[in-house]
Amino acid sequence: MIALLLRDLRLAVRAGGGFGLGLAFFLIVIVLVPLGVGPQTALLTSIAPGILWVASLLAALLSLDRIFALDFEDGSLGLLATSPLPMEGAALAKALAHWITTGLPLTLAAPALGFLLSLAPEAYGYLLLSLLLGTPALSMIGTFGAALTVGLRRGGLLLSLLVLPLYVPTLIYGAEAVRRGADGQDASGALILLGVITAGCFAVLPFATAATLRINLR
Numbered sequence: 001m002i003a004l005l006l007r008d009l010r011l012a013v014r015a016g017g018g019f020g021l022g023l024a025f026f027l028i029v030i031v032l033v034p035l036g037v038g039p040q041t042a043l044l045t046s047i048a049p050g051i052l053w054v055a056s057l058l059a060a061l062l063s064l065d066r067i068f069a070l071d072f073e074d075g076s077l078g079l080l081a082t083s084p085l086p087m088e089g090a091a092l093a094k095a096l097a098h099w100i101t102t103g104l105p106l107t108l109a110a111p112a113l114g115f116l117l118s119l120a121p122e123a124y125g126y127l128l129l130s131l132l133l134g135t136p137a138l139s140m141i142g143t144f145g146a147a148l149t150v151g152l153r154r155g156g157l158l159l160s161l162l163v164l165p166l167y168v169p170t171l172i173y174g175a176e177a178v179r180r181g182a183d184g185q186d187a188s189g190a191l192i193l194l195g196v197i198t199a200g201c202f203a204v205l206p207f208a209t210a211a212t213l214r215i216n217l218r
Contacts, residue, residue: 001085001089001090001092001093002093004080004085004089004090004093004094005093005096005097008093008094008097008098009097009100009101020105021062021063022059022060022062022063022102022105022106023059023105023106023109025055025058025059025062026055026056026059026106026109026110026113027109027113029051029054029055029058029059030051030052030055030113030116030117031116033047033051033116033117034116034117041118044117044118045117045118045119045120045182047117048114048117048118048119048120048123048178048182049119049123049127049175049176049178049179049182050175050179051117052110052113052114052117052119052127052175052178053130053131053134053171053174053175053178054171054175056106056107056110056131056135056138057138057167057170057171059102059106060102060103060106060135060138060139060142061142061160061163061164062102063098063101063102064098064142064143064145064146064156064159064160064163065146065149065156065159067094067098067142067143067146068094068146068147068150068213069146069150072150072151077150077213077217078217081213081214081217086210087209087210087213087214088206088207088209088210089206090210091143091144091147091205091206091209091210091213092202092206094143094146095136095139095140095142095143095202095205095206096139098139098142098143099135099136099138099139102139103131103135103136103138103139104135106131106135107128107131107132107135110127110128110131111124111127111128114127119182120181120182120183122181122182122184123178123179123181123182125181126177126178126180126181126182126187126191127178127181129177129191130173130174130177130178130190130191130194131174133174133191133194133195133198134170134173134174134194134197134198136198136201136202137170137194137197137198137201137202138167138170140198140201140202140205140206141163141166141167141170141201141205142159142163143205143209144205144208144209144212145159145162145163145166146159147209147212147213147216148162148212149162150213150216151216169193169197170194170197170198173190173191173193173194173197174190174194176190177190177191177194
């Protein structure tokens with residue numbers, strides 16, 4: 001499993017499988033929003049939590065179709081299905097590789113870009129913590145969606161349509177945690193729910209992803 005994780009990390013860096021692409025998209029969105037809204041500091045401060053989370057979510061979508069597509073095209077996925085490593089472990093490794101190359105850079109970059117949206121100083125810690133808790137769920141859900149569409153030509157749009165509704169709870173609680181932190185309110189409830197969602201995704205979706213891959217490889 002570790003070997004598969006390291007292999008996917010190397011491929012992501014060499015082939016540009018989301019590494020840097022998501023960050024660039026995230027930066028573009030954060031830069032364009034103030035230009036579209038205008039120099040209204042109060043408005044930017046109020047919408048900053050939602051914009052940062054929506055931009056992170058959309059950036060995470062960019063590389064989902066590559067999670068299994070390359071392995072399916074070169075036959076590696078079929079070999080992986082017959083290897084001693086359970087498919088559940090392979091699905092987990094794929095999700096972790098996606099998070100390390102996409103979710104983690106977005107998490108680290110978000111507080112640095114928050115000043116462009118006039119994010120309240122009290123919210124930076126909550127933004128970092130909410131993304132650390134929530135972005136792994138995005139990667140795991142995206143891995144499941146990628147398994148559903150593996151082998152389909154031009155399945156990227158279908159993948160987005162399948163995954164986006166599943167992202168909604170994470171988006172709601174993530175943005176709510178940041179908003180409550182910015183307002184000086186207690187955000188522990190939203191953060192706990194984020195952690196529960198992520199834990200539930202990693203407890204259930206590797207098995208669902210493995211079952212889906214077995215069906216698609218028959």
